Amino acid sequence: MSMINYASREINCKIVYYGPGLCGKTTNLEYVYNKVRPETRGKLISLATETERTLFFDFLPVDLGSIRGFNTRFHLYTVPGQVYYNASRRLILKGVDGVVFVADSQAERMDANYASMQNLYENLAEYGYDPRTLPMVIQYNKRDLANAVNLGELRAQLNPDSLADFEAVATKGMGVFDTLKAVSKLVIKSLG
């Protein structure tokens, strides 16, 4: 999954933001792009439709810099959430080191969250990944909305294995970095 280059002393890790359409995956990446120090990030690439829905993926490289001689870089990707883009989603999961599942907290999106989670497991299985060992965290986004489901119910539906999870309002940045920190650390630990 990850790539370590002992010659150029680089480590590259791939983190994918997954979840149903309009749950806030791209918003997470945009927030990270706008908030990290400019010298630590590359270009934010978005392959989107004219209506700004993700068509293929968003991509943002973030560089931790040199630590004990190794330059560590995270490649952050989003997938298109809409159900009919599954072929694209599966492609983006290739070589993944860690997953952030972004759930939409709104009551009317619970079925979509659940379907997307099932779809994630199916696509991971196609590549031979074991979801129980792959670094993964869950973000419950849109916590500021009046129709947000309570946290206990979200956890019961989407997080039966008690993965690390975070409440978020990605449009305001709440929970975005906490989520990214958690998944990055899980990925780094998994290298050892």
Added chain:
Amino acid sequence: MNPAATSWAFEAQDLERLDALLGAFLDGSQARCALLLDRTGRLLTAAGDDAGFDRVSFASLAAADFGASDQLARLLGEREFRSLYHQGENGSMYLVDVAGHAILAALFDARTTLGRVRLKTKAVVPEFASLFAQIAARDRTVGARLEAGWLTEVEDEIDRLFAE
């Protein structure tokens, strides 16, 4: 597919050999620039004049382009499309699969021809494939040789970088 097949640990001598093959390919094909990337979009190495373009973004987009074409091939009943060609006004791009492990991308202009690039690609791909097979056969436990204390320092840097 075993996920470990996309996990790589490159030694200095691997890069030397990849770079030597890439350099020879560049000389023979007269391409402006050649890049080697893995199928998940990570740049492995490059040679030639890259004219300062963003190589990290290039690798990510080229791998996605290639992956999408692979899926298109399957939809059409083909096992795979082994190469991709994009023609531009001043420069063109030729991408070719390296045994499912990597993608060789050649960027070229009017100083050479697609035919020549194709011919040289055909010659060098088996050599790249053999090298990747050797690298893939080795132990790829990534963290085995990272210094003690590295993990703690990386975690501290993650906290510093991803802070409000």
